[in-house]
Amino acid sequence: MTTASTETVIAPPRTKTAALSATARRKQGFQHGGWFVAPFLALFVLFVIWPLVRGVYLSFTDANIAGDSANFVGLDNYREALQDPQMWDALGHSAYFTLLVVPCITVLAFLLATLAHHIEHAKWLWRLCFFAPFLLPSTVAGNLWQWLFNPGTGMINHVFGIETPWLTDKSYAMLAIVITTLWWTVGFSFLLYLAALQGIPDHLYEAAKLDGANAWHRMVHITVPMLRNITGLVIALQILASLQVFDQAVVMMDFSPGPEESTRTFVQFTLEEGFTSYRVGYASAISIIFFVIIAAVALARMWLLRNREETAR
Amino acid sequence: MGRPDLNRRQLLGGIGGLAVAGSFGFAALGTGADALASGADTRVRYWNLFSGGDGANMIAMLDSFRKENPGIDVKDSTFQWGNPFYSKLAMAAAGNRAPDLGVMHLGRITGFSPGRLLDPWDVDLLAKYGVREADFNPDLWKRAVIDGELYALPLDIHVQLCFYRKDVLKKAGLLDDDGRIVPVTSTGEWFDVLKEAKKATKKGLQAIGLWINDQNFQWWFFVAFYTQLGGTWFNAANSEVTFDTDKATQVLEFLRQHITDGYANPGMGSVGAEQFMNGAPFAWEGNWSVPVFSGAKLDYGATPLPPVFGKQATHAESHAFVLPHQSERGGATNEAAHRLAAYVVQHAQQWAAGGHIPAYTPTLSTAAYKELNPQSEYVSAMDHQATEPKVWFAGSTGILAQRLGPVIVSSTMGSAKPEAVARRMKGALTQLLAMKNPMDGQTAAQGGAVA
Numbered sequence: 001m002t003t004a005s006t007e008t009v010i011a012p013p014r015t016k017t018a019a020l021s022a023t024a025r026r027k028q029g030f031q032h033g034g035w036f037v038a039p040f041l042a043l044f045v046l047f048v049i050w051p052l053v054r055g056v057y058l059s060f061t062d063a064n065i066a067g068d069s070a071n072f073v074g075l076d077n078y079r080e081a082l083q084d085p086q087m088w089d090a091l092g093h094s095a096y097f098t099l100l101v102v103p104c105i106t107v108l109a110f111l112l113a114t115l116a117h118h119i120e121h122a123k124w125l126w127r128l129c130f131f132a133p134f135l136l137p138s139t140v141a142g143n144l145w146q147w148l149f150n151p152g153t154g155m156i157n158h159v160f161g162i163e164t165p166w167l168t169d170k171s172y173a174m175l176a177i178v179i180t181t182l183w184w185t186v187g188f189s190f191l192l193y194l195a196a197l198q199g200i201p202d203h204l205y206e207a208a209k210l211d212g213a214n215a216w217h218r219m220v221h222i223t224v225p226m227l228r229n230i231t232g233l234v235i236a237l238q239i240l241a242s243l244q245v246f247d248q249a250v251v252m253m254d255f256s257p258g259p260e261e262s263t264r265t266f267v268q269f270t271l272e273e274g275f276t277s278y279r280v281g282y283a284s285a286i287s288i289i290f291f292v293i294i295a296a297v298a299l300a301r302m303w304l305l306r307n308r309e310e311t312a313r
Numbered sequence: 314m315g316r317p318d319l320n321r322r323q324l325l326g327g328i329g330g331l332a333v334a335g336s337f338g339f340a341a342l343g344t345g346a347d348a349l350a351s352g353a354d355t356r357v358r359y360w361n362l363f364s365g366g367d368g369a370n371m372i373a374m375l376d377s378f379r380k381e382n383p384g385i386d387v388k389d390s391t392f393q394w395g396n397p398f399y400s401k402l403a404m405a406a407a408g409n410r411a412p413d414l415g416v417m418h419l420g421r422i423t424g425f426s427p428g429r430l431l432d433p434w435d436v437d438l439l440a441k442y443g444v445r446e447a448d449f450n451p452d453l454w455k456r457a458v459i460d461g462e463l464y465a466l467p468l469d470i471h472v473q474l475c476f477y478r479k480d481v482l483k484k485a486g487l488l489d490d491d492g493r494i495v496p497v498t499s500t501g502e503w504f505d506v507l508k509e510a511k512k513a514t515k516k517g518l519q520a521i522g523l524w525i526n527d528q529n530f531q532w533w534f535f536v537a538f539y540t541q542l543g544g545t546w547f548n549a550a551n552s553e554v555t556f557d558t559d560k561a562t563q564v565l566e567f568l569r570q571h572i573t574d575g576y577a578n579p580g581m582g583s584v585g586a587e588q589f590m591n592g593a594p595f596a597w598e599g600n601w602s603v604p605v606f607s608g609a610k611l612d613y614g615a616t617p618l619p620p621v622f623g624k625q626a627t628h629a630e631s632h633a634f635v636l637p638h639q640s641e642r643g644g645a646t647n648e649a650a651h652r653l654a655a656y657v658v659q660h661a662q663q664w665a666a667g668g669h670i671p672a673y674t675p676t677l678s679t680a681a682y683k684e685l686n687p688q689s690e691y692v693s694a695m696d697h698q699a700t701e702p703k704v705w706f707a708g709s710t711g712i713l714a715q716r717l718g719p720v721i722v723s724s725t726m727g728s729a730k731p732e733a734v735a736r737r738m739k740g741a742l743t744q745l746l747a748m749k750n751p752m753d754g755q756t757a758a759q760g761g762a763v764a
Contacts, residue, residue, distance in 0.1 A: 064751040065400055066407030066430060071754075152584040165580040168526040170728065255395075259526050260728060261719040275400045277712055279751045 059285035065278040077285035087286060089261065090269035091293075093174070097249075097265065098242035100178045105238050106231065109186050113193030114223070127194070134187030142251025145180040149252075167252060170262035177249050177263060184248065185241070189234045196230040197223070236301050243294055246271075266290055355649045356386040358412040360637075362398045364391060366604045367667050374663055378656045385649045395710050399425075402637055403752075406430040411637035414650040419456055419631035420701050420708030422465050423760075426752040432636040433462035435651060442655035448673050450695050456703060457633060465633035466654050467672035469664060471600050472694040473533050473628040474615040481594040485513035493690065497619040500567055507576045510594040520576040521595035522585015523568075525725045528718030529710070531568065533628040534597065534618065535721050538564040540699030541622035547702055547746065551757040554742045558735040565724040565731035567621065572727065579726060589613075603668030603687065615687040617694040629698035630709050631672065634658070670695050704757040705750040716741045 059077055063070035081087050116126045133141065148155050149166035157164060166176040200223065208218050246267035249258075257264035257272075264272075270290065274283030363371045368391055375387050390412070392398040399421065405411045407430060417425065425431055439445070446454050449467060457465035477494050487509055489495050497503045511520040524530030544560040547553060571577040581588060589596035590609050596602070597618065606613055617627035634654040636642065657664075661671035662681055665688055674695070676682055683689050701707040701714075708714075717738055724734035749756055 062751065062754065066403050066426075066752065150584070151580045151582075152587055163580045165526070165582065168582045169579070169726070256528060257715075257719060259719075260723045260726065272715070276396050276710075276715060277751065278400075278403065281751075 055284045056288060058281050059288050061281045062279075063281040063284075065275065065280055067280070070281065073281070077282050078289070080282065081286050081289055086264075087266075087269060087289075090264050090266045091290075093262070093264055094243055094245060094266040097174060097178065097181075097245050098239060100174070101181055101242045101245075102235060102238045104178070104182055105186055105189055106234055108182060109189035109193050109234065110227070110231075112186065112190045113197055114219075116190070116194055117197045130190045131187035133184050136184065138184070138247035139251050141180060141184040142248040145176070145183070145248075146252050149176050168259050170259045173253070173258045173263050177245075177252055180248055180252065181242075181245070189238065192230055192234055193227065196227050200226045232305065236298075239297060239301075240294060243297065354384050355645045356388055357414055357646060357649045357653055359387055359389045359414040359650075359653065360392060360398075360402065360412045361389065361416040362392050362394045363416070364394065367601070367664075367669075370663050370667050371657075374657050374660055375653075377660065378653060382652070382656075385653065387653060403430055406638040409638075409640050411639050413636075413639070413646050414654060415635045415637045416468070416632055417465065417635045418709035419453075419465055419467060419633045421711060422457065422633070422635070422708075423459060423703055424705035424708060424711065424750060424752065425635075426750075427459045427462070427464040429753070430638050431464050432638050432642050433464055434466055434636060435647075436463055438648060438651045439466065439655055442652050444655040444658055444673070448675055450672070450674065450698075452698060453631060453672060453695075456631075456700065465635050466658060467631045467633045468658055468661060469669035469672050470629045470631045470695060470698060471669045472691065472698075473530075473537055473618055474598060474600050474602075474691055474694075475618050476589060476596045476598055476602065476606065476613055476615045478589065478592065478594050479612045479614055481513050481592060482510060485509045485594070493614055494616060497621060498623065500570075500621045503619050503621045504570065504574060504576075507571075507574070507595070511576060514594055515592045518588050518591060518593040519578040519581050519585075520593065521571060521597065522581065522588050522593060523571060523577055523595075523597040524582060524585060525568075525572060525577055525579060526582035526722055528722050529714060530597070530599075531721040531725055532714045532718040533599075534568060535561075535564055535717075536701060537618045537626055537628040537699045538567060538622060540626040540628075541620055541624045543624065546742065547704065547757070551702075551704055551746065551760075554739060554746060556739045556742050558732070558739055561735035561738060562731045563622070565721065565734055568721070568725045569727065569731060572725065600668035600670070600691070604666065613687065615691050617691050617697065625693070625697040626699040627694050627697060629694065629700055632669070633672075704745075705752070705760055706745050706748065706757070713745060716745065 058070070060072060060074060061070040062073050062077075112130045116123070116130060119126055136144075146167065147153075149157075151157060151163065151165050151168070154166075156162075156166065164172060166172045204222050204226075205218055208222060213221065244267060245265050249263050249265050250268055253263055257268065266286075267290075270283050270286050273279050273286060359375075361371060372389070375389055379385075379387055392401060399417070402411070402415055402417070403425070422431065427433070436446070444466070453467050453470065454463075457463055457467060475494075479488060479492060482488050482494060483492075487495050487506055495506070497506055507520050514520055523534065539560060542557075542560040542563060544557050544564075545555045548555050572579055585593070585596045586598060586602055586605065589598075590606070590611065600615070603615065617625065620626070634657075636647075636650065658671075658673045659676070661669075661673060661676055662679070665671055665676070665682060665685055668688065670688070670692060671677060671682075677692055677695070682692075701711075704713070706712040720729075720734055720737050720741065723729040724731045729737075746757055750760060753760065
């Protein structure tokens with residue numbers, strides 16, 4: 001971020017020439033680079049931009065799954081969605097999941113990274129163990145934990161000698177999904193932390209040691225502040241990913257909305273409206289609403305970050 | 314930059330072109346090979362959703378059809394069960410790329426825009442191949458008729474059953490002289506039976522597994538007992554909710570009592586079948602569990618759900634053949650589709666091995682069927698079907714089940730009071746009745762799709 005600020009300082013006197021050369025460079029660049037990017041751009045437009053535009057259009061219609069005879073209904077879908085208790089329930093479940101997962105995963109990833117960073121023996125084994133689950137497809141992770149949580153034959157209840165109906169009682173179901181998600185995705189944040197830990201210069205710790213700081217002080221006053229940026233990144237990425245929770249939840253619940261509809265996520269609700277109720281127009285409106293919510297979260301984060309930087313400056 | 318650069322581009326372009334041309338070539342080869350493989354004159358494309366044991370039985374029936382009808386090539390495709398299948402079928406029918414023959418749940422027909430996404434059966438053509446209305450249970454046939462046209466040809470009904478372990482019940486003195494469970498005609502008698510059975514149950518097992526936290530099973534059981542009480546859903550015009558909250562409350566309290574009296578363990582909701590195999594005396598399951606229990610060589614029997622409210626009725630859905638809409642349906646392919654469906658319906662003895670009750674009633678009176686056990690013990694379910702109302706939002710895993718199922722579970726599990734749940738169910742039914750079918754923009758009353 002410091003580079004950006006220096007640029008603004010030098011920029012004014014050269015604005016014109018810089019802009020000119022930039023356009024020229026861009027033009028020239030496309031001649032060479034354009035064709036290399038073209039295949040990607042074509043696919044991007046076909047599978048991302050076009051569906052997005054089409055989705056916005058559909059959200060103003062009463063289109064059904066068969067795609068025939070759709071009528072323009074204006075804002076009716078949006079009006080209905082905002083009054084739909086099921087939508088708010090689903091949004092609540094996704095938000096609740098996010099609220100549980102984000103702090104847990106951040107703390108856990110940090111602890112695991114610290115552990116892996118300080119352990120001397122079999123370094124690779126620790127890293128592999130913590131990161132490997134992240135490589136599994138969501139269906140595998142979901143099925144695996146479905147078995148582990150099985151009330152009669154599952155390992156969890158067996159090992160702890162308990163009889164908890166993990167997946168079939170509404171007070172545990174979301175918790176079970178959260179535990180699965182932690183195990184499955186902590187590896188990614190773990191890796192980010194581990195890389196950042198290795199980037200902290202040793203001389204800081206040495207100086208602190210000379211000044212008599214103990215391990216706890218070094219952690220609180222050096223490690224944690226030095227990892228501030230990466231923590232911000234981990235939290236932001238986790239919030240965005242957790243709000244979109246879908247696959248592991250539906251796999252673990254066999255595509256049902258969970259015990260007493262306690263684990264129906266927002267994405268699942270959209271899917272159900274589109275492909276069970278066949279209301280593609282309504283489902284499109286819901287996903288646009290969701291898009292706005294996620295975009296708002298991302299923008300809020302950017303705004304917060306900028307404010308913080310400005311106060312820091 | 315200069316010549317070599319250009320040459321490299323030409324080379325890359327050439328490779329790219331070859332790749333594209335090659336893929337077209339493979340595509341052409343694909344269709345060619347497909348056409349070559351079928352030496353037959355007529356090809357019937359048939360989509361179904363049967364996997365596992367049902368899938369194997371279906372393929373065996375198709376194979377024997379192929380052997381007897383070498384002139385017809387059956388190209389069958391199996392899709393993933395449930396909503397993915399229905400979505401695909403709907404889109405194919407709307408886009409005029411539908412298969413010649415398909416399978417659906419009978420309860421879903423009304424909501425599937427019959428006449429637009431489904432074509433009616435030619436009843437005369439079916440009769441030519443040996444299938445007549447008289448061969449079916451009249452109520453079942455009537456459910457397949459919409460606006461006077463037959464839109465589905467029932468292959469089976471599949472029902473909810475009360476499975477019991479003969480070895481355990483014998484110890485408890487609950488078997489009659491024929492080795493079958495003693496008849497039960499009231500809730501009091503039913504809980505007495507459970508009480509006795511529990512005494513003979515091994516430690517660590519529940520007395521009965523009844524899927525207390527599964528929204529589908531709880532919904533099916535509710536439909537069965539609510540029908541036993543004579544409860545109704547809507548008036549004849551589908552314009553008013555006639556749901557009886559008092560009767561519903563009775564049913565919900567009955568289901569709940571299995572937990573409060575300690576016969577079903579809330580932690581064991583989803584493992585009723587495993588517990589049954591390990592020696593639990595009772596399990597309420599779909600008839601598709603028959604091959605599982607028979608395969609495990611258990612000494613068991615199965616009856617329709619007990620008539621605890623005085624009248625026989627158990628939940629039934631039906632797999633039925635449909636003709637997905639094709640704008641140019643007709644000719645030899647269409648006739649072959651009729652022929653194939655009629656053949657499978659009449660040769661469903663193999664299908665009965667999967668526990669389903671064949672819809673073609675002459676099959677039920679054959680000696681071979683009567684020898685099947687426990688199938689012959691619950692065959693009476695054909696005459697006592699409890700079904701969902703005939704509206705567009707009903708049917709297997711349809712909107713009705715998805716809305717009401719979880720509400721029923723909340724009562725059975727004890728997180729909501731039965732009376733409150735009954736009222737909530739009525740509220741949901743009122744909402745659904747006012748809802749428009751996205752397929753044609755009409756409410757259940759406007760649709761009037763009742764025979």
